[in-house]
Amino acid sequence: MNSYIALSMKDKIRQDSIEPLLDYFDRLIPLNKEEKELVAAKFHARLFRKRQYLLQEGNVCTQCYFVIRGCLRMYLIDDKGSTHILQFAAESHWINDLGSFHSQHPSALNIDALEDTMVFQISRDDLVAVYIKAPKFDRIFRVLSENNFVGLQKRLLQYVSSSAEERYQSFLETYPDLVNRLSQTQVAAFLGITPEFLSRLRNRRSKLSNPKKS
Amino acid sequence: MNSYIALSMKDKIRQDSIEPLLDYFDRLIPLNKEEKELVAAKFHARLFRKRQYLLQEGNVCTQCYFVIRGCLRMYLIDDKGSTHILQFAAESHWINDLGSFHSQHPSALNIDALEDTMVFQISRDDLVAVYIKAPKFDRIFRVLSENNFVGLQKRLLQYVSSSAEERYQSFLETYPDLVNRLSQTQVAAFLGITPEFLSRLRNRRSKLSNPKKS
DNA sequence: CGCGACGTTGATTTGCCTCAACGATTGTGG
DNA sequence: CCACAATCGTTGAGGCAAATCAACGTCGCG
Numbered sequence: 001m002n003s004y005i006a007l008s009m010k011d012k013i014r015q016d017s018i019e020p021l022l023d024y025f026d027r028l029i030p031l032n033k034e035e036k037e038l039v040a041a042k043f044h045a046r047l048f049r050k051r052q053y054l055l056q057e058g059n060v061c062t063q064c065y066f067v068i069r070g071c072l073r074m075y076l077i078d079d080k081g082s083t084h085i086l087q088f089a090a091e092s093h094w095i096n097d098l099g100s101f102h103s104q105h106p107s108a109l110n111i112d113a114l115e116d117t118m119v120f121q122i123s124r125d126d127l128v129a130v131y132i133k134a135p136k137f138d139r140i141f142r143v144l145s146e147n148n149f150v151g152l153q154k155r156l157l158q159y160v161s162s163s164a165e166e167r168y169q170s171f172l173e174t175y176p177d178l179v180n181r182l183s184q185t186q187v188a189a190f191l192g193i194t195p196e197f198l199s200r201l202r203n204r205r206s207k208l209s210n211p212k213k214s
Numbered sequence: 215m216n217s218y219i220a221l222s223m224k225d226k227i228r229q230d231s232i233e234p235l236l237d238y239f240d241r242l243i244p245l246n247k248e249e250k251e252l253v254a255a256k257f258h259a260r261l262f263r264k265r266q267y268l269l270q271e272g273n274v275c276t277q278c279y280f281v282i283r284g285c286l287r288m289y290l291i292d293d294k295g296s297t298h299i300l301q302f303a304a305e306s307h308w309i310n311d312l313g314s315f316h317s318q319h320p321s322a323l324n325i326d327a328l329e330d331t332m333v334f335q336i337s338r339d340d341l342v343a344v345y346i347k348a349p350k351f352d353r354i355f356r357v358l359s360e361n362n363f364v365g366l367q368k369r370l371l372q373y374v375s376s377s378a379e380e381r382y383q384s385f386l387e388t389y390p391d392l393v394n395r396l397s398q399t400q401v402a403a404f405l406g407i408t409p410e411f412l413s414r415l416r417n418r419r420s421k422l423s424n425p426k427k428s
Numbered sequence: 429c430g431c432g433a434c435g436t437t438g439a440t441t442t443g444c445c446t447c448a449a450c451g452a453t454t455g456t457g458g
Numbered sequence: 459c460c461a462c463a464a465t466c467g468t469t470g471a472g473g474c475a476a477a478t479c480a481a482c483g484t485c486g487c488g
Contacts, residue, residue, distance in 0.1 A: 076371055076375060078375040078376075082375070084371065084374045084375050086367065086370070086371065098360055098363060098364050098367075099364040099367070099368075102360065102364075131353070135349045135352065135353070138349065138352040138353040138356050139345070139349070139352040139356075141356050141360075142352050142353075142355050142356035142359055145356060145359040145360050145363055146312055146316065146359050148363055149312060149359055149362055149363045149366065150312050150313040150316075152363065152366050152367060152370065153300065153312075153313070153366060154313075155370065156300070156366065156369065156370050156373070157290055157298065157300065159370070159373060159374070160298045160373070160406040161290060161292040161296070161298050162292075163475075163476095164475080164476070183433090183434070183435090184434080184435070185433085185434070185435085192374040193476070193477090194476075194477060194478080195434080195435075195436095196435090196436080196437085196476095196477080196478085196479095197475090197476055197477075198435095199435060199436055199437080200436085200437085200476090202435095203436080203437090377443075377444095378443080378444070397465095397466070397467090398466080398467065399465090399466070399467085407444070407445090408444075408445060408446085409466080409467075409468095410444095410445080410446085410447095410467090410468080410469085411443090411444055411445070412467095413467060413468055413469080414444095414468085414469085416467095416468095417468080417469090
């Protein structure tokens with residue numbers, strides 16, 4: 001039965017190709033043939049099942065992941081045992097703990113799969129080799145990193161300047177497609193509120209938009 | 215009188231050189247002679263007086279600043295009129311609104327000087343030219359951007375997982391040198407609390423460490 | 429079927445905010 | 459160099475957003 005699953009996973013991987021990743025790079029900054037071959041050589045397909053860890057706190061983050069299908073989350077568990085989600089990563093998004101990845105120090109973060117998820121992954125050593133062989137990737141990842149920084153900055157600003165209700169509203173608008181795929185517990189852990197309070201917020205909202213039912 | 219001040223400022227600028235910036239780059243990734251000349255040609259010294267704006271909300275952020283002497287802050291003013299400080303930038307630190315800088319859209323942020331401050335600045339067009347002429351700067355700014363991202367991520371995590379008191383403690387440990395240069399109003403606006411509450415926190419702490427005085 | 433995660437609701441608590449007042453410090457124009 | 463205004467730090471009283479704790483029904487899954 002184990003081998004049956006393994007076979008099935010390999011089959012799924014074969015059906016997918018690296019095209020989405022190549023397209024992604026190409027759209028950002030056009031690649032030539034050698035650069036595409038480099039990507040194909042250094043990135044490796046991998047399938048993670050729901051609930052499976054990609055990174056567990058205390059370990060070094062050795063890989064950088066690009067999601068082809070499925071959904072991942074990266075989160076911290078604090079002293080009180082609460083979960084704080086830093087980011088989700090669905091199709092065509094990147095995820096890794098950049099701090100641990102570069103410093104090679106143990107990470108305080110976890111990454112796991114919210115759905116069965118297929119990724120292309122690259123190790124730190126391979127990524128460094130890519131930078132050396134094709135400097136264009138320095139530019140590509142500079143742009144990616146800058147975009148991520150801007151996004152994170154917006155989120156921090158939202159966090160410090162808005163109420164939980166405003167943040168929830170903004171989350172609905174920013175990730176309309178993601179919302180249906182996530183449990184409310186996950187959404188609450190991302191917004192930085194308790195599931196109970198999110199439930200009350202939703203209740204209030206539905207009463208406002210449809211006040212008939214007392 | 216105006217010309218007297220202007221002269222004084224120019225004198226101050228002449229006394230400083232671009233060496234600290236060159237050293238900064240060189241320490242990150244060694245530069246050759248042409249690259250150093252490129253930096254010297256494209257970055258320009260400028261002096262801002264205390265309270266002077268480098269960027270005002272509604273305007274496009276056209277410059278990227280590296281602080282040689284002094285201290286800057288970048289902040290948002292929200293609907294209720296509260297100030298939220300995203301970052302300080304003292305000696306050897308960078309500051310700009312990257313989102314506005316790259317998109318060329320009006321910024322929602324302000325940058326101003328907390329002390330008389332000398333910077334080296336580069337315009338977006340010049341920076342793009344630098345990237346094209348010397349791809350090494352793609353790598354340099356990739357690394358810088360990644361480091362900034364990691365730092366911001368830590369701050370967001372702190373923000374969602376710690377109390378105001380813990381954040382203040384951590385701020386004292388992270389920026390021990392900055393604390394003396396900032397008013398408590400500035401510190402509070404950075405921590406995301408009111409000045410009144412910060413005052414109470416400090417009061418509590420001093421009582422704990424020296425409980426003699428009732 | 430039975431167990432464990434999830435979502436909801438109620439009662440209570442609390443961390444931090446708001447508003448207001450006051451002295452101390454800073455800075456500024458006359 | 460002084461007078462006055464403005465800003466800053468502190469303290470008190472009261473309020474509110476969101477957390478906590480607990481109970482309960484529902485659903486998906488082994």
